[in-house]
Amino acid sequence: MKLLNDMALFVEVVKVRSFRRAAESLGMPNSTLSRRISGLEKAIGLRLLNRTTRRIELTEAGMLYFERCKRIVDEARLAHEQLGEMLASPSGLLRASLSVDFAIVYIAPLMAEFSTLYPGISFEFDLTPRQVDLVSEPFDVAIRMGEPRSSNLIARKLASLPRYLYASPRYLERWGEPEHPAQLPQHECLRLRGPEVELLTLRRGDERQQVRLGGRFEVNSIGMIKRLASLDLGIALLSEGVAADEVSHDRLRKVLPQWQAEPISVYALTETRLLPAKTQRFIEFLRDRLERG
Structure with missing residues (x-):
């Protein structure tokens, strides 16, 4: 050089x-x-x-x-x-791997603005919960919720999404509304497969409470958990964005609203730090809009 x-x-x-x-x-x-x-x-x-x-x-x-x-x-x-x-003025085909629920709730509403800002970019979105191989598969970026599993990838944090407990009004009428996290083991809890399947940490200010959850349903889809909760089948842990539509239509409401779980992080994963302009702009745009809430 x-x-x-x-x-x-x-x-x-x-x-x-x-x-x-x-x-x-x-x-x-x-x-x-x-x-x-x-x-x-x-x-x-x-x-x-x-x-x-x-x-x-x-x-x-x-x-x-x-x-x-x-x-x-x-x-x-x-x-x-x-x-x-x-x-x-970046251009070209942007290939992104996105989890289904996150894409529908958070990404889809932003795409009209992004596609207008950058008319030269076209899109190919693969909605899947699986961990795609960014080295051998033709993806420019993968957007994932939760801490990255692979240290071989470059992870750029986009946002931290607050999470609360939600249940349908009918479920709460039938089974009663918990007044403290310690009462949650007595309820049907809809659990997302992962490290929080059984043990959940909730916080209220400086107070922390660990709760061992129980329930008959354990699934790997946030969308499915939200749907089961709206059908009166239990209490679900959801980010505010995921629950917003159900809450606005009175199909769900917050349970223990003063308590919240640790926020879930959202990352953009790439195979390299040297990114084409189309990918750079997409990541920057998502970080800016998601941080705004």
């Missing part, structure tokens, strides 16, 4: 035929520029410039080197400018 940088410095010196003017244009000390060109000549093993007190002249080797280097520097500058244009 130093060699390429020094080539660009050499081209600038030759174009203006002056170390002083080139140094001013590049924003660096004249002595530094002169030292870098001397180092370049030593690395090549040939003199490129004949220096006098008034002007500089190209040697035969310098003339040949300048013709080659100028093309390389011009191509690099053009590539840089084109990439800048891509960042400003």
Whole structure:
């Protein structure tokens, strides 16, 4: 990389035929520029410039080197400018893996705005709960809830979603409404398969309460849990966004509203840190909108 940088410095010196003017244009000390060109000549093993007190002249080797280097520097500058244009107006097919419930509740309402902002991007969304292989499968990004399982992937945190307990009014009329987390083991709790299947930590301010849950239903879909809860089959732990529609239609309401579970984190997972503009903009957009709530 130093060699390429020094080539660009050499081209600038030759174009203006002056170390002083080139140094001013590049924003660096004249002595530094002169030292870098001397180092370049030593690395090549040939003199490129004949220096006098008034002007500089190209040697035969310098003339040949300048013709080659100028093309390389011009191509690099053009590539840089084109990439800048891509960042400003990204395009291409964005392939994303999304969990079903999160995509429907959180992503779908945002897509009208994002697709309008970036009309050059087209989309291929795969809605699946499975952990896709970002190395061998053609996905640009996977959006997942919960802490990442693989340390081999690059995880960018997008948001932390608050979670509360919910039940239908009819369930609470039939079985009574718990007044403290300690009463939850006496209720039918709809459990999402995972580390919180049996032991749930709830907090109210600085107070913490661990509760061992019971119940006949253990599933791997938040959407299914929400549906079962709205059908009066138990108490569910849901993020506010997932429960919002059911709450607005009085099919669910908060249970123990002063208590909440640890927020669930949302991550964008990629195989590399070097992302195309379409993927960068998608991740940045989701982080901004999800943080707003």
